[in-house]
Amino acid sequence: DQQVKQNSPSLSVQEGRISILNCDYTNSMFDYFLWYKKYPAEGPTFLISISSIKDKNEDGRFTVFLNKSAKHLSLHIVPSQPGDSAVYFCAALEGGSQGNLIFGKGTKLSVKP
Amino acid sequence: GAGVSQSPSNKVTEKGKDVELRCDPISGHTALYWYRQSLGQGLEFLIYFQGNSAPDKSGLPSDRFSAERTGGSVSTLTIQRTQQEDSAVYLCASSLARFGGVNGYTFGSGTRLTVV
Secondary structure (H helix, E strand, O other): OOOEEOOOOEEEEEOOOOEEEEEEEOOOOEEEEEEEEEOOOOOOEEEEEEEOOOOEEEEOOEEEEEEOOOOEEEEEEOOOOHHHOEEEEEEEEEOOOOOOOEEOOOEEEEEEO | OOOOEEEOOEEEEOOOOOEEEEEEOOOOOOEEEEEEEOOOOOEEEEEEEEOOOOOEOOOOOOOOEEEEEHHHOOEEEEEOOOOHHHOEEEEEEEEOOOOOHHHOOEEOOOEEEEEO
């Protein structure tokens, strides 16, 4: 059973607009969340993270929002650029962890010029 | 090295053959992970090494899969008697410590394994 779910396999956005990538989780023990970005034929690269004690973390054009009560997080990219076109993975880690990062299936973002 | 290096980048093998995939982590990173990504799936955890401790093998899908890490550095993932369902991209990652802190893991580019 998937603990980290990205229900949209793909998203298409116009350049300059906002991209919103969503992620839901089921394990209430998760207390750290990360977003990774993956281009074809490359490994995933770390993008941004958020601790469960926060509800927002911002880094340039990228902002991650966490709603613990809804077990939902989202990644906002503003403004979107064609170079942002990639697969975005949401990942989560259980607190005090002896576990490993649990990844979602990813969302493929296409930013059209 | 500057990054996590994996070889080969692509491997095509016949069903039933054994394959070895290599990972060279970032120098000084004590934690090393293997994940795989099958078509349409997320990253599936396989195995984790931390220093000289016994590896966490809880993600290995069958006893045909094994991995070792020599001298706390290079790791080899071996798949025996490969099956078509083993076809996937196998990703290696490393970090300074388990989980890797706020920046997570550093991944290699992966080995794309195709079993025909």
